[in-house]
Amino acid sequence: xxxxxxxxxxxxxxxxxxxxxxxxxxxxxxxxxxxxxxxxxxxxxxxxxxxxxxxxxxxxxxxxxxxxxxxxxxxxxxxxxxxxxxxxxxxxxxxxxxxxxxxxxxxxxxxxxxxxxxxxxxxxxxxxxxxxxxxxxxxxxxxxxxxxxxxxxxxxxxxxxxxxxxxxxxxxxxxxxxxxxxxxxxxxxxxxxxxxxxxxxxxxxxxxxxxxxxxxxxxxxxxxxxxxxxxxxxxxxxxxxxxxxxxxxxxxxxxxxxxxxxxxxxxxxxxxxxxxxxxxxxxxxxxxxxxxxxxxxxxxxxxxxxxxxxxxxxxxxxxxxxxxxxxxxxxxxxxxxxxxxxxxxxxxxxxxxxxxxxxxxxxxxxxxxxxxxxxxxxxxxxxxxxxxxxxxxxxxxxxxxxxxxxxxxxxxxxxxxxxxxxxxxxxxxxxxxxxxxxxxxxxxxxxxxxxxxxxxxxxxxxx
Ligand code: GUN
Ligand code: ZN
Numbered sequence: 001x002x003x004x005x006x007x008x009x010x011x012x013x014x015x016x017x018x019x020x021x022x023x024x025x026x027x028x029x030x031x032x033x034x035x036x037x038x039x040x041x042x043x044x045x046x047x048x049x050x051x052x053x054x055x056x057x058x059x060x061x062x063x064x065x066x067x068x069x070x071x072x073x074x075x076x077x078x079x080x081x082x083x084x085x086x087x088x089x090x091x092x093x094x095x096x097x098x099x100x101x102x103x104x105x106x107x108x109x110x111x112x113x114x115x116x117x118x119x120x121x122x123x124x125x126x127x128x129x130x131x132x133x134x135x136x137x138x139x140x141x142x143x144x145x146x147x148x149x150x151x152x153x154x155x156x157x158x159x160x161x162x163x164x165x166x167x168x169x170x171x172x173x174x175x176x177x178x179x180x181x182x183x184x185x186x187x188x189x190x191x192x193x194x195x196x197x198x199x200x201x202x203x204x205x206x207x208x209x210x211x212x213x214x215x216x217x218x219x220x221x222x223x224x225x226x227x228x229x230x231x232x233x234x235x236x237x238x239x240x241x242x243x244x245x246x247x248x249x250x251x252x253x254x255x256x257x258x259x260x261x262x263x264x265x266x267x268x269x270x271x272x273x274x275x276x277x278x279x280x281x282x283x284x285x286x287x288x289x290x291x292x293x294x295x296x297x298x299x300x301x302x303x304x305x306x307x308x309x310x311x312x313x314x315x316x317x318x319x320x321x322x323x324x325x326x327x328x329x330x331x332x333x334x335x336x337x338x339x340x341x342x343x344x345x346x347x348x349x350x351x352x353x354x355x356x357x358x359x360x361x362x363x364x365x366x367x368x369x370x371x372x373x374x375x376x377x378x379x380x381x382x383x384x385x386x387x388x389x390x391x392x393x394x395x396x397x398x399x400x401x402x403x404x405x406x407x408x409x410x411x412x413x414x415x416x417x418x419x420x421x422x423x424x425x426x427x428x429x430x431x432x433x434x435x436x437x438x439x440x441x442x443x444x445x446x447x448x449x450x451x452x453x454x455x456x457x458x459x460x461x462x463x
């Protein structure tokens with residue numbers, strides 16, 4: 001049992017806040033109980049054996065965060081190229097990096113990246129790799145060892161590519177290598193690792209590659225991910241390359257690429273028709289507001305999309321976004337939404353209610369889980385779910401002593417708007433502690449059990 005503050009969105013909507021709560025996790029990493037400590041203790045009184053309780057207060061337990069969109073090979077260039085727009089930035093900062101992202105590069109970067117994600121609170125990540133299969137094998141192996149929940153795919157390009165495959169062989173190579181990776185990794189470790197067929201975006205793919213990769217995703221039950229409507233120059237290129245499509249969404253629709261297992265990153269500049277079509281097909285949007293600000297791509301009208309019934313979660317889009325932190329992504333999203341509320345005169349929905357800190361937390365957890373179709377397993381701290389969660393230290397976000405925030409909205413608001421690099425103290429997937437690169441032990445004055453809580457062991461001792 002762990003005694004902590006507990007803040008969680010709920011699968012059926014709303015949120016739960018236990019200022020003094022307990023959570024139990026069984027030996028298989030599943031949550032068995034989430035309740036108020038006083039009530040739990042009263043119910044135990046008089047019983048012979050009481051399970052050991054690890055008290056980590058004032059730390060708070062939250063569900064692990066879900067990053068629906070990031071590019072592993074791009075991490076070394078995060079934060080570089082400010083001022084460039086998408087297409088120029090890809091040429092200058094991204095393709096050269098991905099071209100050299102081979103097996104060795106992946107073997108050294110992936111473990112570090114997963115540790116960094118855990119240290120920032122991400123327990124599930126959906127990644128693009130580079131165009132080399134061996135780098136994807138290394139990435140999946142690293143995730144297998146680390147414990148993070150991973151969806152990943154080898155990026156596919158057959159119209160333009162940084163690989164030297166002869167043009168007449170590109171389609172076959174892209175599809176064949178991706179299908180082999182899917183066969184090896186999709187569903188691995190009881191579904192903790194999944195494959196996503198990953199055509200980069202319409203600009204670098206032929207209609208054949210889009211269509212055939214979507215068919216493979218359907219046949220295997222894997223995901224299908226790509227970029228959609230991110231940048232004005234990209235839109236112009238897509239209109240030129242696909243003259244028969246009605247609009248950008250139609251390019252993917254004609255390929256059979258829409259549906260609940262399809263994840264579209266960005267989706268900023270959409271017409272009402274495109275929004276309707278995405279909503280009708282339950283296609284998933286990975287909202288990447290920090291990237292959209294960094295690359296000057298635009299402002300996605302989140303409120304309007306949600307009012308239209310679109311399925312939306314959050315993505316860091318590293319290195320389009322400069323940081324892997326979903327708290328940082330939430331902050332960028334909140335500022336973007338706030339600005340749209342006062343500048344979009346014609347759009348009643350965009351001027352609608354504010355999006356609260358707990359709503360942002362839900363977007364980064366339960367909504368992300370819903371987007372991936374895994375909300376029955378993760379995304380909130382509720383009995384029956386797998387224990388994907390994080391412990392955060394709200395003390396590190398307090399501006400001056402005595403200004404602590406005790407309400408859930410305010411506590412989470414501080415995590416989003418006054419983040420501290422060390423505020424995520426621990427992360428677990430299925431109750432297993434994730435390595436976060438900070439094993440040097442607690443700093444002075446810190447209770448060791450607060451810095452290094454373990455869960456499965458604690459629960460197992462309760463028998
Ligand atoms: N569109 C196509 N490729 C990319 C990429 O790597 N990053 C972003 N942000 N957009 C893309
Ligand atoms: Zn991206």
